[in-house]
Every structure is written in C-alpha cells, then in structure tokens.
Amino acid sequence: MKDIRYIFAIKEAMEEEMERDENVFLVGEDVGLAEGSFGASRGLYDKFGPDRVIDTPISELGFTSMAAGAASCGLRPIVEIMFMDFVTCCMDSIVNQIAKMRYMFGNQYSVPIVVRMPEGGGLNAGPQHSQCLEAWFAHVPGLKVVMASTPYDVKGLLKSSIRDDNPVIFIENKTLHAMKGSIPEEDFTIPLGKADIKREGSDVTIVTASRMVHESLKAADALAEEGISLEVIDLMTIQPWDRETVFNSIGKTHRLVTAHEAVKQFGFGAEISAAVTEEILDELDAPIMRVGAPFVPASYSLEKFYVPGADDVKNAVRKTMERSF
C-alpha cells in the first residue's frame, strides 16, 4: 500500500490505462503542457506526447463530440472538462449524441468514452464554478454516472470507467483533490454499479456520495456519542445505482437520509427516496429526510452557509429519529 492524494490517484488511473491500452487518450483544455488545471495529468504530456495528451481550444462542445466520433471509430477517449459547470456547453454532445449513439444506431457503434469533471464548492468560485449537476446526467438513458469520494475509489472507479464500453460521466470533487489516502501498489479496479458501505450502523441509513460521504462520516462520529448509529452508504455509481445494498441496509435500519451537495430538489436523493417508497415503503419506520444545498445558485460570499455539511446530516438524522409512522 502507499499514500497518495486524490488528484494523483486520478493521474495514476489514466497513466496506467494509457500504458495498458494504446487506444486510450486524454483530451481537454490545458491537459497537456499545463498538466491539467488541477494537476490531474501531471507528467502525462511528457510521457505520452502530444498525440495522446491533447490540448484543445476552449471549445467543450467541439472536443467532446470530436472524442465521441473518435470513440465510435475504436478509440477510448478520456475527456477532461475543467469545471463541471462548463459541461453545460457540451450538452448536445453528451445528451443527444454520446448517450444515444449505440442504442439509436442499433448497436452498430459503441462509444467507450469517459467525461471527467470536478464538481462542487470549496473555492468560493461562485455560481458558475461550483455546481453539482450529476442528476442531469443520471436522468439521461445511456449514460453511467460515477462519483468517487476517496483516492482509492477514484483510482479504481476511473480505471473501470475507462475499460467500460458505455459512456461514463465521471464526477470528481474539488475539495477532495488534496485528500490523502491509501491505495495498493498493484493494479486494481472497483466495479461500476456497486455501492460501498463506508460505515456500518443500525439506526439510520445515509445514502450519499462524493464529498458528502465524509460529512456523513463526521456526522456519524458525532451522533455515535448521542447513541445514534449511522450506516453510511457511498453510492459511487449514481446511475445505475445499487438498489440491493441500499434496500438491504434500510431493511436493517428502517430509516433513510439521503445526502448530496447538489441542490436538494430533483437531486439523486429524490430518486432514491421515490424508489424506496415504491418498493419497500413497509420497511420504513419514519419519513425519509433529504440533505442538499438550498435551491438557489451557489453563493460567492456565503458559500460556507450554502454548501451542506455534517451539521445538516445530523439535523436530518435527528428529524427522522424524532418521527415514526
């Protein structure tokens, strides 16, 4: 095992997959000479050269659709979108083209592409550099949506995403980039579509992902002192999500809180809550509570009040503990 920062775990995943498969290449703004605006491609330009680490004009639509065309001709592009907010400039590429190409063309073409992007607050960068838009993509049939919360997870999940024959929206979190964690020296992957129970517990199930996993774990530590036991499930793959793990946990705890940094309304917590009420309502002993950002653009000066944290998780847990059917 070795310690590594989240951002360099991303780099290692890309580097190893580029070594393993010559069809894998990286494309995006400032990924080459500048080594990635957050440093995710440090050293890759020197190692693989400009033919495989491709700096582009500032043109998200152009280079994402370009990568889609290349993917349908047998390559395996990794596209870096500098901030998740900028992915809105290439929604045609992702939603109309990439998500539909194989299905719409009757399985003639595959589009094995990974579109990586960091989401979330943490930099006080304001409304256009802080958004969490995973639910948009989870709502589009044909895409997989992955969110990683630790260096170990980000490496294993990114490698699986690159090897996957489906298009994957791979969401990182800016506040996690500097996080250190332990990973094996040898090659490893983490399967897509499987959740990870980050902490076992018996009173309330928290279904979460990305940065909010850590906030939920903090909440779990604090609530343990009050005698409340949280089970923290890191979904890791938002679409398709791991119903079995979530439902089994609720079968044990009978209470559910969902937590994401994205605004609460229409977030992935809403889908999970709806699925739970449709399929295992009788397992619930209390109303479901959802944690998310307020329904307003991310605030520049009020970011620390805007972004949800451990206190919000604790409050939601207390609310569901106070109620019962």
Next chain:
Amino acid sequence: MSKPGRKKLIEFYTRMVRIRKTEEKLMEVFSNGEILGFLHVSIGQEAAPVGICAHLSDLDYIATTHRGHGHAIAKGIDLKYAMAELFGKKEGFCMGRSGSMHLADKKHGIMGANGIVGGGIPIATGAAFAARYKKTDQVAVATFGEGATGEGAFHEALNFAAIKKLPIVYVCENNGWAEFSPQSIHMPIKDVISRATAYNMPAVQVSNDVLEIYEAAGKAIDHARAGKGPTLLEVKCDRWHGHYVGDAQKYRGKDAVEKAMGKDCLLNFEVTLLTDKVLQKKDIEKIGAQVQAEIDEAVDFARECSFPDPSEMMDGLYI
C-alpha cells in the same frame, strides 16, 4: 486529376437517379403513412453526395444531416435495409430505432444522419482524428447546410481540425434555406467559404454540377489523405422542397420554389451525357427502369419486415 471516364460518368448518373427516385418514393410512402416522424428530402441536391462519395471507400467516414438520404445512398448503403429502417422495421440498419433522421451504416462508414443541426460536424472531425491517431490513410467528410454554420459546433470543429491538420473535408451544401429562414436572415456574408479564412483553411466554392463537385472534392480529399489538412467545400445549390415533406413553404412563395425547381442538377447532367453521346435516350430509360425496380424491391422488402417487439425496447441500452 484525371477526368472521369464513361463508366464512371454512367455510375454517377445512376447514383443520382437512385437518390432522386428513392426520395420520390419516400415522399409517396410517407404521404400514405407508411413512414413515421419527419422526412427531409434533398431533391435537387443529388450532385454533391455523388461527386464527393465517388472518392471515398467503405473505410472512409461520412457524417451527414437530417437531409441525409442522398449521402447514405451515394456512400453505398444497401437500399433494402435502409428502406427497412425508414419503415421502422427491426431488420433495418438501426433495428428500427433511427428512421430517416439518424440513419447509419457502419459497414459503409456512414456515421449517421443527425437530428441536431451541426451535430455531426465535430463527430466526423473525431473520425478524422481517429484516422490520424491510428496512422491510416482514411479520410472523413462532414456534410451540412449553410444553416449549420451558425452553430458553435461548426466553428469549434473547423478550428480544431485546422490546428491539427486532420484528414477531413467539410462539405457545405448551401441551398439558401436554413429550415424556414433564408440565408439573408441568418448570415451576414454571401458565401460560406468566407468563414474558412478565420481558420486559415483552404476553401473552394462550386456550383451544383456533379463534375465540378467531383473535381473539387477529389482535390480536397487528396489533400486530406496526404496529411495536409482540412478543406471547406461549398456547393451552391437549391432546395426544391420544404424543410420537411408536408411543409407548405408559405414563407417562401410559389415563384421562388418554381425558380429553384427550374435548376435541376440531374437533368443538366443527363443533357450533358446525351450531348456528349455517353448515353442515349434508351440508356436513360433503361437506367431509370432498373433503379426503379431496385427501389420497388426495397420497399416490398421493407413492407414484409417486422416491427420490433415492445419487449425489445430496453435491449442494448447498456453493454
């Protein structure tokens, strides 16, 4: 570039007839409800696909538009399975999932018509990128109308391809109408080729004449294959019909439509071939009858095919 010989000229003519008659047939079966959704025909614009695709092999790529039957036919698509697709049948190239607007045939390098105006331009650019990446001598062609040149996708793709000198030819069939609006409403310039200046890209403008297009496309494709980068080729043509079949074109006026229909690239080519004694009247009739028989056979085949079963709807969403 050598002039096309007799055999090639007859092949060009036959392909143009195949496109024209196929679309005439499509209008008929669309009108009687056998084809669903939207149908966009390219009648009057048959010269460009034929003149361009004459230089392409099955290994070369083309990404086309909602008005893309002509390109698919010129690139060699099998009419029977194309027709089955347009009829929504599961034997079609796309299992009845694409219809006219997203018709694709991987075997012939047809990367799909596209329901999003300009959507195929960067995708074809990606095919050219893949050819360069794999060090093959394949080229890609993106076709689109002048309306698509208002899209960011057009500019982003041309910029990238010019920087990287990718093996691609951008073919703009400028028929003067972007959906329901004339060029004067959406372009401050007369010629699409003016846009190439911004990308330091060679650009050529030709009339709606198959031989002129063939020659210009040949040079552009050779240029691309030789690793010298992209070209923007503009074909000035006319759209005979509305944006889609059923569009009454009230915005256009009867005189303008009649004027457009007075310019017929197929008839002009036919006259040239007759004048040059490449073909005789009886040859023209024979080609017409043969092509019509092919099309009728394709329609019969499509009618016999089956619709996909609703139980198959979820198949292949993920692999």
